[in-house]
Amino acid sequence: MKPVLWITCKLPDEVVEPLKAWADVRQWPTVEVNMPHDKLVEIIKEAEILWTIMDNQVSRELIESAPNLKLICNLAVGYNNIDVVAAKEFGVAVTNTPGVLTDTTADLAFTLMLTTARRIVEASDELRNGDWTYWGVNQLAGVDIFGAKLGIIGMGRIGEAVAHRAKGFNMDVIYHNRSRKVEAEEQFGFEYRALDDLLSESDFIVVLTPLTPETKGLIGERELALMKNSAVLINVARGGIVQEDALYNALKNNVIWAAGSDVFEKEPIDLNHPLLTLKNFVALPHIGSATLRTRKNMMEMNIQSMISYSKGNPIDHRVI
Numbered sequence: 001m002k003p004v005l006w007i008t009c010k011l012p013d014e015v016v017e018p019l020k021a022w023a024d025v026r027q028w029p030t031v032e033v034n035m036p037h038d039k040l041v042e043i044i045k046e047a048e049i050l051w052t053i054m055d056n057q058v059s060r061e062l063i064e065s066a067p068n069l070k071l072i073c074n075l076a077v078g079y080n081n082i083d084v085v086a087a088k089e090f091g092v093a094v095t096n097t098p099g100v101l102t103d104t105t106a107d108l109a110f111t112l113m114l115t116t117a118r119r120i121v122e123a124s125d126e127l128r129n130g131d132w133t134y135w136g137v138n139q140l141a142g143v144d145i146f147g148a149k150l151g152i153i154g155m156g157r158i159g160e161a162v163a164h165r166a167k168g169f170n171m172d173v174i175y176h177n178r179s180r181k182v183e184a185e186e187q188f189g190f191e192y193r194a195l196d197d198l199l200s201e202s203d204f205i206v207v208l209t210p211l212t213p214e215t216k217g218l219i220g221e222r223e224l225a226l227m228k229n230s231a232v233l234i235n236v237a238r239g240g241i242v243q244e245d246a247l248y249n250a251l252k253n254n255v256i257w258a259a260g261s262d263v264f265e266k267e268p269i270d271l272n273h274p275l276l277t278l279k280n281f282v283a284l285p286h287i288g289s290a291t292l293r294t295r296k297n298m299m300e301m302n303i304q305s306m307i308s309y310s311k312g313n314p315i316d317h318r319v320i
Helices: 013-021 037-043 060-064 084-089 102-117 120-128 157-167 182-188 195-201 221-226 244-252 292-310
Strands: 004-007 024-027 049-052 071-074 093-095 149-153 172-176 204-207 232-235 258-261 281-283
Touching (some): 071 292, 149 157, 157 172, 157 182
Parallel strands (some): 204 232
């Protein structure tokens, strides 16, 4: 009897069809809207394998209600949407897609940094709205990235990739991490700093740390006040690390110069969120890994995990 595989979003046919050779595949049918939570509550009860995305909150309650569940494959490198403690207790393996999106996310971090620094969205909107009527000396003047000091909070694989790119812009790179990266320091020539020192020294700060109980709310009013009033803050990690109310106040009151974020505490972000009213804030809809090649590779990694499970082999890319 084939294991029941539930896919919580609509994936391309060429990805799904081969799975039917060994699994009873059931899939959410529409691209425009992902599976709502009440449907997840319903279908998890029959799934042996659950293929999830970050939108799906797989809580202890859901795992307890799923007597057949043996494997959750998360289409992301992060997995804070899944209660992994409960999964381990109930003998459910959890996998993710580590490594494959390192360069793509690093590219996005640099794109967001450049876009925010040079006021690209604001300038494009001004042109499209017919407000470009003159050339002024300081009209839409941004800040320079080349030769600036970059502070990276969270020096994992993506952090190192961002640091590598920064060298092409002749940036002076400093970083904060829970452990020193001596080999990376020697390779890239950057230096470790305590968090407060990094915040006060940096012209640009990129947040890349995972969301954990220790990092939740890591950047708040106190931390923003330590930054230069010309500084730019970029978050491509997870919502909840930067306190959004504090960030709004800092941007509105010119405590810092600008910020950009690909992630939010609530996703999708509400259109009436105060941050979206600010011209010095650039918002993206969580597209850090959104290139065709990377998303294809992520799906292939999840499928590799499923196939190894189906054959009774050790499960690839296992978190727990």
